[in-house]
Amino acid sequence: MNDPGQSEQPNRDIVECAIVEVLEIARRHGIAPADFVRLLDSGMRMSDFLTAMDLTDAGQTIDWDAVN
Numbered sequence: 001m002n003d004p005g006q007s008e009q010p011n012r013d014i015v016e017c018a019i020v021e022v023l024e025i026a027r028r029h030g031i032a033p034a035d036f037v038r039l040l041d042s043g044m045r046m047s048d049f050l051t052a053m054d055l056t057d058a059g060q061t062i063d064w065d066a067v068n
Helices: 012-028 033-041 046-057
Strands: none
Touching: 012 033, 012 046, 033 046
């Protein structure tokens, strides 16, 4: 049993697959990996990014200038 104050390390394979998948989603939307990292560095949360990508898949647009 783990100590409640001790966090488990995520499964490395799952994390790597998730990163590759998110970068592929970004690439399909014309976002280079470096630009994606800049979005995250600017404070965009991963969940917000994925939600925004779902909106563009549905035919809606994103004001990327508002994100930067």
